[in-house]
Amino acid sequence: MLTLLFPMAAMAGVNVEGVRIWPAPDHTRLVLDVADKVDHKVFALSGPSRLVIDLENTTLKADFDKLDLSGSPVKRIRSAPRNGNDLRVVLDLKSDIKPRSFQLEPNQQYGHRLVVDLIDEGGLKARKPSEPTVTENANGKRDIIVVVDAGHGGEDPGAIGPRGTREKDVVLRMSKTLAELIDAKPGYTAKLTRTGDYYIDLRSRTLLARKHNADLFVSVHADAFRTPQPRGASVFALSQRGATSETARWLAKTENRSDLIGGAGGVSLDGRDDMLAGVLLDLSMTASINSSLGVGDSILGRLGSVAKLHKKGVEQAAFAVLKSPDIPSVLVEAGFISNPKEEQNLS
CATH class of the missing domain: 3.40.630.40 (Zn-dependent exopeptidases)
Structure with missing residues (x-):
């Protein structure tokens, strides 16, 4: 039974359990609360401006519609299952940005997190x-x-x-x-x-x-x-x-x-x-x-x-x-x- 259950547990995937957004003068930080570390890819598209976040073996349990996007370059966030077990999140943007992503270990307040920074390249360095x-x-x-x-x-x-x-x-x-x-x-x-x-x-x-x-x-x-x-x-x-x-x-x-x-x-x-x-x-x-x-x-x-x-x-x-x-x-x-x-x- 244990031999059978371990691969099933591995297939169960990771849940996105919460989401937050932090607008700053030179960048906006999108944070996804995930149950564990997650394999992901992030890439930007132009015409129109979008940011795509692909997460492997992941299910969405959070509600992007509840986010307050005011003060950020994000117009709308869409999501859909992809390739059966994966999740694709698409950010419709007001203008092109430079993306950066990394994962954070749990701290006093939060668990595992995937952080995606939307960097305004005309921000700090151009001031x-x-x-x-x-x-x-x-x-x-x-x-x-x-x-x-x-x-x-x-x-x-x-x-x-x-x-x-x-x-x-x-x-x-x-x-x-x-x-x-x-x-x-x-x-x-x-x-x-x-x-x-x-x-x-x-x-x-x-x-x-x-x-x-x-x-x-x-x-x-x-x-x-x-x-x-x-x-x-x-x-x-x-x-x-x-x-x-x-x-x-x-x-x-x-x-x-x-x-x-x-x-x-x-x-x-x-x-x-x-x-x-x-x-x-x-x-x-x-x-x-x-x-x-x-x-x-x-x-x-x-x-x-x-x-x-x-x-x-x-x-x-x-x-x-x-x-x-x-x-x-x-x-x-x-x-x-x-x-x-x-x-x-x-x-």
Whole structure:
């Protein structure tokens, strides 16, 4: 009986049990909740614009008609069985897009997922750099620009507290409040990496900071641990290990050579040999880390007057969002969302 049942179980296939859509400024993310990993193919068609998702040995149990497609490039979603056991999903689009697909393992909130990104190729990379605001009564000096980065978002909820509070929601509210406080201070302008519930990949967050000509980058998070006891706020700057790996990455990618160190009017790596470019990057990284540590220490001093600190000094780690070689960058863990009291305070 067991010998007979195993192949039958294999033939039973995978169900698509749910579906979500997350529109963002430069892409839209379609997420299919699947019972297990699924073999699939994704390809785009033009005239008219469509995206086809073929899933092998899959049955649809979700309802695409219930999706709110507003704010996305999708006009309609159709589906039909194919080749007996397979499923074909077709997205009718308003314009051509570049597709990207991958699968996610289960997390605290969701099970297995197939993610399909509809990328607007005129999105992040085509955005023109922001023109710095000039304060009226400051002898023509431009505003200091602080880019505030709300961690996680969209399909990535971040850490989840005992009461179900999601890090992505808490840090977005916190970031918007912080941006308002910064904008209210003469001589300062705040920019947000995300303004809604969608995900931006880590490299694109630092890219946005560069597009905004940022003088400081602040990434806002809420920590978590496997037990409820740990609590307190932390501030992180980039570690030397992270700086070394990033310098190597910049030198390895020729397209980075046209980037400037120090923003407009800074030092170009274009045309420099590897040794000189490496020296310039090391100098810039060192200055950026030192500035980050100074800012982080100041932030800790202020945080300590309103919240318990997890560590008294600025910690250093190889977080990807801290790796800009010319923008002082800090990551603030505002508290432990896994601690019931701090979850309540963060909410």
